[in-house]
Amino acid sequence: MVQVYPDQKGRYGDFGGKYVPETLMAPLQELEEALDEAMGDKGFIAEYHHVLEKYAGRPTALTYADKITDMLGGARIYLKREDLLHTGAHKLNNAIGQALLAKRMGKKKIIAETGAGQHGVASATVAAKFGLECKVFMGEEDIRRQEPNVFRMKMLGAEVIPVSSGRGTLKDATNEAIRYWVANCEDHFYLIGSVVGPHPYPRMVRDFQRIIGDESKRQFLEGEPTLPDYIYACVGGGSNAIGMFHPFLEDDVELIGVEAAGKGVDTEEHAATLTKGDRGVIHGSLTFLLQDEHGQITEPYSISAGLDYPGIGPEHAYLFDSKQVRYEAVTDEEAMNALKLLTETEGIIPAVESAHALAQAFKEAKDLPQDKTILINLSGRGDKDLATIMNHFKGEE
Amino acid sequence: MLTQTSFQGKLSKTEDLFIPFIEAGDPAPEVTIELALKLQDAGADILELGIPYSDPLADGPTIQRAAKRALENGMSLKQAIELIPTMREKGLDIPVVIFTYYNPVLRIGEEKFFELLEQYGAEGVLIPDLPYEESESVRELALNHDIEYISLVAPNSEERIQKIASDARGFLYCVxxxxVTGGENQLSSEVTxxxxxxxxxxxxxxxxxxGISTNDDVRMIREHADGVIIGSKIIRLVEAEVENLKDEQKREEALDRFYHNVRELVE
Known part of the structure; x- marks a missing residue:
């Protein structure tokens, strides 16, 4: 039996915890108490599942990718279709859970950070649906490369607050959201989008995302009817991966998290936190992060705004450290090629983030026997990335 | 009842304390030394020496800008601590509290960090993102090295106040x-x-x-508390003279203006 993490102090082995200014200790305590109470309330859980089914469109499909399987000639490839979820990515699972909790706590105002804009859109969506006021912090660089999502958030009634510090990406947006929360914690709920941040956030987000893995397991057993041999998911902060992996941690399944290698892990331009980073504290938890010799956090790079983050959820740090999950890194180029391949063979345009998981899975599938099965978490769709995709492939037509 | 005010015996009084903050390396390491001396002349009782950090979560835009300027000068935790002996040689005798986020401490190693503080003569340390529950090992190291570990309490700390205060050393920092730092809100009467x-x-x-930025604020806090800590406002006074402070020809005059502005603030 695997030990249940996190422990009382919010630790996953050495990782996790609450490294926050004193001002946030009270709101985190309030959140933890409300969360524990809600998760123990059958009515709350039922409402969460009801909204997921009737509003978000769960369960999402499990698709057998026959064309790409035939083409690669190795293991049989299945896709968990989070791209089919309302708003286009897995982020909504968590946003619904946290919005229901915010409502239950009597908080009418939510704040969120966003990188690719998917979590921002999910937050703006639940805010519209549940009548909450919503502010989304977003780096200026990300606003530039994810314009359609900025427009969607505004249409949904959210205020998008541009963040110019640092390189203007997810790390900086998160800093600013936390600073805003410190000043406004009495009546604002901070809706974090990934399994990062101080305890209890990593646990809460995991528990609202594990529906991905729970469903996949059920669908696999109904179809195959065995568990998959390998599961792949991309990892930025790591919420889609934890959501997928968590229900399989005690099973005989090899789990592979795929980070963004950007222009290569041997260059300065990557976001391969576990592959290249060291232990440290970022956004309130002890984990692995990209930093220099003096402990200054360095700027990550990835073509994918959703993976462009110098930290990683503390549970991933623990799963890496305890070797329960294998982590690999995939370059921009490899991810974009996998994106193109899936689009052309299966008629699915994946998000650039998800394309990282595809790339690693395709690489390994070829060399696996045909009686093995692979499950890839297709965490989101690529509509938001069209500008990035066009820009990447320009000149090839 | 105040039971101890140590800082290795360097703090001679327990009330009406003026505790200014400057960022090491802003706008240059040699200027930091001069600014420290001017602050002592202006009546500082304790110096908070900030370590620039890439992601200062508890700080507003003013200290973020200072950190950015200092990091562009290559300032690091170790280099900042190494400035202290030169400050001492030039006549600084008030206690120095190193203000740093936790990650640079973790990177250098907690034990090594306290060895450096002891070796280079710092008397205190304050880590704004290390709450009571995560600070046990650091507090123990601080005690062993005779360094005051400064704790913080916030207006929403409520029942935590007693626990935090019971282990407080040096002075207790009331937020x-x-x-974040440098807010422009009026200090409310709730603060008293x-x-x-x-x-x-x-x-x-x-x-x-x-958020203490005017002479009125200082007076009001003095009436109720034992000390006043001024960070962002001091940084803004440095910022107003950044170019002159960097210029060796103009530095002396800029330092004098800085001194007078600080005096006006705390008089």
Whole structure:
């Protein structure tokens, strides 16, 4: 039996915890108490599942990718279709859970950070649906490369607050959201989008995302009817991966998290936190992060705004450290090629983030026997990335 | 009742403390040394020496800008601590408290960090993102090295105040408002109630910081607390003279203007 993490102090082995200014200790305590109470309330859980089914469109499909399987000639490839979820990515699972909790706590105002804009859109969506006021912090660089999502958030009634510090990406947006929360914690709920941040956030987000893995397991057993041999998911902060992996941690399944290698892990331009980073504290938890010799956090790079983050959820740090999950890194180029391949063979345009998981899975599938099965978490769709995709492939037509 | 105010015997009084903050390396390491001396001349009782950090979560835009300027000069935790002996040689005798986020400490190693503080003569340390529950090993190391570990309490700390205060050393840092440093909110009357509550539990002087930017603020805090901590406002005074401070020809005059502005603020 695997030990249940996190422990009382919010630790996953050495990782996790609450490294926050004193001002946030009270709101985190309030959140933890409300969360524990809600998760123990059958009515709350039922409402969460009801909204997921009737509003978000769960369960999402499990698709057998026959064309790409035939083409690669190795293991049989299945896709968990989070791209089919309302708003286009897995982020909504968590946003619904946290919005229901915010409502239950009597908080009418939510704040969120966003990188690719998917979590921002999910937050703006639940805010519209549940009548909450919503502010989304977003780096200026990300606003530039994810314009359609900025427009969607505004249409949904959210205020998008541009963040110019640092390189203007997810790390900086998160800093600013936390600073805003410190000043406004009495009546604002901070809706974090990934399994990062101080305890209890990593646990809460995991528990609202594990529906991905729970469903996949059920669908696999109904179809195959065995568990998959390998599961792949991309990892930025790591919420889609934890959501997928968590229900399989005690099973005989090899789990592979795929980070963004950007222009290569041997260059300065990557976001391969576990592959290249060291232990440290970022956004309130002890984990692995990209930093220099003096402990200054360095700027990550990835073509994918959703993976462009110098930290990683503390549970991933623990799963890496305890070797329960294998982590690999995939370059921009490899991810974009996998994106193109899936689009052309299966008629699915994946998000650039998800394309990282595809790339690693395709690489390994070829060399696996045909009686093995692979499950890839297709965490989101690529509509938001069209500008990035066009820009990447320009000149090839 | 105040039971101890140590800083290795370097702090001679327990009330009416003026505790200014400057960022090491802003706008240049040699200027930091001069600014420290001017602050002592202007009446500082303790110097808070900030270590620039890439992601200062508890700080508003002013200190973020200072950190950016200092990092562009290549300032690091170790280099900042190494400035202290030169400050001492030039006549600084007030206690120095190193203000740093936790990650640079973790990177260098907690034990190594305290060895450096002891070796280079710092008397205190304050880590704004290390709350009581995560600070056990650091507090123990601080005790072993005779370094004061400065704890913080916030207006929403409530029942935590007693626990935090009971282990407070040096002085107890009261965060005046919910928010980051350098806020421009009017100090509310609630702040005085908060200070009184904290004083009841604190064995060390109670000093108030965050958003104290005018002479009126200073007077009001002095009436109730044992000390006033001024960070962002001091940084803005440095910022106003950045170019002159960097210019060796103009530095002396800029330092004098800085001194007078600080005097006006705390008089």
């Amino acid at each position: 005046s408002t919910l928010g 109630d908060f200070i009184e509550r904290v004083k009841k539990h604190s064995p060390v002087p109670v000093a108030v910081g965050f």
